[in-house]
Amino acid sequence: MxxxxxxxxxxxxxxxxxxxxxxxxxxxxxxxxxxxxxxxxxxxxxxxxxxxxxxxxxxxxxxxxxxxxxxxxxxxxxxxxxxMTLVPEGRQIFGNLTVLENLTLASWSNPGDSRRDLDHVCGIFPRLAERMKQRSDTLSGGEQQMLAVGRALMSKCxxxxxxxxxxxxxxxxxxxxxxxxxxxxxxxxxxxxxxxxxxxxxxxxxxxxxxxxxxxxxxxxxxxxxxxxxxxxxxxxxx
Ligand SMILES: Nc1ncnc2c1ncn2[C@@H]1O[C@H](COP(=O)(O)OP(=O)(O)OP(=O)(O)O)[C@@H](O)[C@H]1O
Ligand SMILES: [Mg+2]
CATH class of the missing domain: 3.40.50.300 (P-loop containing nucleotide triphosphate hydrolases)
Structure with a gap:
């Protein structure tokens, strides 16, 4: 491939x-x-x-x-x-945006059903589902990494x-x-x-x-x- x-x-x-x-x-x-x-x-x-x-x-x-x-x-x-999508070194999420905003932004390249993709990401990382409205820079390091991977998955890679x-x-x-x-x-x-x-x-x-x-x-x-x-x-x- x-x-x-x-x-x-x-x-x-x-x-x-x-x-x-x-x-x-x-x-x-x-x-x-x-x-x-x-x-x-x-x-x-x-x-x-x-x-x-x-x-x-x-x-x-x-x-x-x-x-x-x-x-x-x-x-x-x-x-x-x-x-093909990259989860970059150092995560590089938008700290001043909420979890939901970070995830939604990432669906720009995704012509499909972003609601379903959001549900998929929440299924994989239930911890993110509980924190959708939280500002991303207040997440713990582990949660930020989940968000970085979740965001990549929103691009339906x-x-x-x-x-x-x-x-x-x-x-x-x-x-x-x-x-x-x-x-x-x-x-x-x-x-x-x-x-x-x-x-x-x-x-x-x-x-x-x-x-x-x-x-x-x-x-x-x-x-x-x-x-x-x-x-x-x-x-x-x-x-
Ligand atoms: N933007 C840059 N400008 C100039 N040189 C760079 C740049 N980024 C990396 N390099 C150089 O390229 C080489 C490889 O760096 P790279 O970041 O790919 O290493 P790495 O294997 O990812 O290391 P690490 O485990 O520290 O992340 C290094 O010598 C580094 O100094
Ligand atoms: Mg490196």
């Missing part, structure tokens, strides 16, 4: 991705792991076709979506036509990219978030998740890729990567 070949991407003159290749099949959960600055967020932003200066310019290689290059596709069409969805969450909420993602995946959503908690991500994912300073240095099934001595030593605290 998604096929990235020899992708190079740069911020100005600084190359952040040095020719990475990976693929994501429909219905999979794929995780990208790697240390700070490895290029994980850069990869997701390139996939979404977001523009500089926050996002990189692709200088070489290709991104194919169902076999067709999307290098010239605008970000709003990535969301609206390809139905079939592929969801998530950048560090468990950032700042207590362990219990981390597991809850991953259980929710697994459930959404079982309902048919394809998921690409960037995660600092490599063990958690590899446990959930069908396959994973390890990024290191702009290159993919390992790939395999979640189970294989969890067993690899090199991955254990470098990313799983040696255990």
């Amino acid at each position: 998604l096929s990235v070949t020899n992708l190079k991407a740069a911020y100005g003159k600084i190359e952040a991705l040095h020719g990475i290749s990976f693929h994501v099949e429909r219905g999979e959960i794929v995780t990208l792991i790697g240390s700070n600055g490895a290029g994980k967020s850069t990869t997701l932003k390139a996939l979404m076709r977001l523009k500089p200066p926050e996002s990189p310019i692709v200088t070489d290689g290709d991104i194919l979506f169902n076999g067709e290059s999307i290098l010239n596709t605008e970000a709003h069409n990535v969301v609206g036509k390809l139905r 079939s592929e969801l990219l998530l950048d560090e969805p468990t950032m700042g969450l207590a362990a219990l909420l981390m597991y809850e978030m991953f259980r929710t993602l697994k459930k959404l995946n079982e309902e048919g959503l394809t998921i690409v998740v960037v995660e600092q908690n490599a063990r958690l991500a590899l446990n959930m994912a069908d396959r994973g890729y390890v990024l290191d300073t702009g290159e993919i240095v390992a790939e395999g099934t979640g189970a294989d990567l969890l067993r690899s001595p090199e991955i254990k030593a470098a990313y799983l605290g040696g255990a």
